[in-house]
Amino acid sequence: MSETYFTKEHEWVRIDGSTATVGISEHAAHELGDITFIELPQTGKTVKQFDVLAGIESVKAASDIYAPVSGTVSAVNDGLNDAPEVVNESAEDAGWIAKLEGVDAAELSNLMTRAQYDEYLKSL
Numbered sequence: 001m002s003e004t005y006f007t008k009e010h011e012w013v014r015i016d017g018s019t020a021t022v023g024i025s026e027h028a029a030h031e032l033g034d035i036t037f038i039e040l041p042q043t044g045k046t047v048k049q050f051d052v053l054a055g056i057e058s059v060k061a062a063s064d065i066y067a068p069v070s071g072t073v074s075a076v077n078d079g080l081n082d083a084p085e086v087v088n089e090s091a092e093d094a095g096w097i098a099k100l101e102g103v104d105a106a107e108l109s110n111l112m113t114r115a116q117y118d119e120y121l122k123s124l
Contacts (some may be wrong), residue, residue, distance in 0.1 A: 002014050002015055002016055006113075007050070007066060007068050011024055011025070011065060015069075020071055020099065022068060022097050022098050023091060023097045024091055025092065029088050034058055035084045038057075038097065040077070040078070042073065044073060047072075047073070050066050050067065051066065052065070053065050053067040069107045071100030076098045
């Protein structure tokens, strides 16, 4: 299993070859409360690291989801259109948002490991 990396805005990314799977952290899903809608990115959209990738709405707030790494959207989790609550139930697995192709693994140095992210959460 590849290592998961996190942003300070609570997105996660896992890289497998040149494909990155992106979502929001369990912490973010918990803080948002019941998720009611996810604005998925368009396939083919190109994003730079930390650009807005998608949007998410919950009973508490609406937020942007930022790209933890640069790349081109190759797939989106269409199941979230009908069941956005999957993000609440499995934020770091079945609740993934998008897959990016053409990623640069060197950008991972700008992100936190799980241990670093857990320490970061303690400081909030």
